[in-house]
Amino acid sequence: xxxxxxxxxxxxxxxxxxxxxxxxxxxxxxxxxxxxxxxxxxxxxxxxxxxxxxxxxxxxxxxxxxxxxxxxxxxxxxxxxxxxxxxxxxxxxxxxxxxxxxxxxxxxxxxxxxxxxxxxxxxxxxxxxxxxxxxxxxxxxxxxxxxxxxxxxxxxxxxxxxxxxxxxxxxxxxxxxxxxxxxxxxxxxxxxxxxxx
Amino acid sequence: xxxxxxxxxxxxxxxxxxxxxxxxxxxxxxxxxxxxxxxxxxxxxxxxxxxxxxxxxxxxxxxxxxxxxxxxxxxxxxxxxxxxxxxxxxxxxxxxxxxxxxxxxxxxxxxxxxxxxxxxxxxxxxxxxxxxxxxxxxxxxxxxxxxxxxxxxxxxxxxxxxxxxxxxxxxxxxxxxxxxxxxxxxxxxxxxxxxxx
Numbered sequence: 569x570x571x572x573x574x575x576x577x578x579x580x581x582x583x584x585x586x587x588x589x590x591x592x593x594x595x596x597x598x599x600x601x602x603x604x605x606x607x608x609x610x611x612x613x614x615x616x617x618x619x620x621x622x623x624x625x626x627x628x629x630x631x632x633x634x635x636x637x638x639x640x641x642x643x644x645x646x647x648x649x650x651x652x653x654x655x656x657x658x659x660x661x662x663x664x665x666x667x668x669x670x671x672x673x674x675x676x677x678x679x680x681x682x683x684x685x686x687x688x689x690x691x692x693x694x695x696x697x698x699x700x701x702x703x704x705x706x707x708x709x710x711x712x713x714x715x716x717x718x719x720x721x722x723x724x725x726x727x728x729x730x731x732x733x734x735x736x737x738x739x740x741x742x743x744x745x746x747x748x749x750x751x752x753x754x755x756x757x758x759x760x761x762x763x764x765x
Numbered sequence: 766x767x768x769x770x771x772x773x774x775x776x777x778x779x780x781x782x783x784x785x786x787x788x789x790x791x792x793x794x795x796x797x798x799x800x801x802x803x804x805x806x807x808x809x810x811x812x813x814x815x816x817x818x819x820x821x822x823x824x825x826x827x828x829x830x831x832x833x834x835x836x837x838x839x840x841x842x843x844x845x846x847x848x849x850x851x852x853x854x855x856x857x858x859x860x861x862x863x864x865x866x867x868x869x870x871x872x873x874x875x876x877x878x879x880x881x882x883x884x885x886x887x888x889x890x891x892x893x894x895x896x897x898x899x900x901x902x903x904x905x906x907x908x909x910x911x912x913x914x915x916x917x918x919x920x921x922x923x924x925x926x927x928x929x930x931x932x933x934x935x936x937x938x939x940x941x942x943x944x945x946x947x948x949x950x951x952x953x954x955x956x957x958x959x960x961x962x
Contacts, residue, residue: 608805628825
């Protein structure tokens with residue numbers, strides 16, 4: 569049962585992601601979401617929005633990538649997407665160490681395949697990774713839009729900064745990139761996102 | 766953009782599952798988990814424990830089923846697994862109405878396929894549905910075991926009642942059923958689950 573014990577240890581450790589809070593605000597209940605909820609929501613988005621991935625994209629692989637992409641936050645915590653470069657570099661080192669530890673809980677073959685999914689997501693070279701990252705960028709934007717401001721207002725983020733992130737969405741899905749650009753325009757017109765850089 | 770708007774409405778509605786609390790207690794932080802977190806954890810279990818599904822089981826289908834299996838709780842809420850038969854009948858009717866409404870937010874082709882996944886999970890006829898349900902039963906047992914009692918103690922649940930649920934786990938996966946039976950035995954020996962019916 570050694571293999572099964574390793575897998576169950578990983579499953580229990582993964583559950584700790586329910587305690588890692590993100591910046592994104594929920595409307596009902598009014599609180600910040602955690603990374604487990606976020607990961608589930610992204611996987612549901614992959615089911616609902618798979619139409620907009622480039623032809624031939626392996627959506628089961630996208631889903632698996634989304635399910636594990638934030639597990640490193642059990643150790644490294646979550647960093648706000650508009651953090652400065654020094655904080656981002658520190659975060660990257662902490663996440664690599666966390667990936668070694670957490671995926672290393674699994675039996676060797678599964679550890680390698682889960683780590684491979686995480687590296688693929690980080691490196692953004694495959695169509696699957698680019699689509700997964702597009703969803704990861706889109707989800708907090710949707711939350712801010714439905715909230716009428718959310719973390720954009722809280723952190724004084726401007727439309728130009730959001731549009732820089734929209735470029736990453738368009739890189740994974742032309743249609744979702746266009747949708748996100750329109751969302752930013754609509755938020756500016758409604759006055760809850762400031763124009764400019 | 767009508768199709769995309771329908772899909773985004775569904776995605777936003779799905780997010781409300783983050784507010785539906787379940788009985789299962791988390792250790793860190795100490796609070797009840799919600800159904801979005803639960804659904805994500807089950808999908809991670811499908812990745813980690815896929816070895817124990819019967820040969821030929823389509824694990825991508827299991828994962829998709831787990832991601833949507835609790836969406837009806839956005840309307841119907843969560844019912845404790847040891848609720849009485851009258852409560853369970855009321856819950857089933859509420860869940861069917863919720864499935865009509867929530868999956869119906871999607872474009873017709875996707876609504877049919879998501880509803881098909883939900884029906885498949887409920888009917889427990891395919892290997893995929895039986896394995897998915899085994900994971901759904903196993904996850905709260907693991908939480909209770911790691912907590913040293915949890916909802917078993919809170920609701921005065923006895924080993925015989927837990928073993929009835931273990932039969933459903935064994936029906937989806939012989940190995941996980943055996944694991945769960947040993948877990949129950951160990952909980953009784955350690956004194957945090959009462960023996961008997």
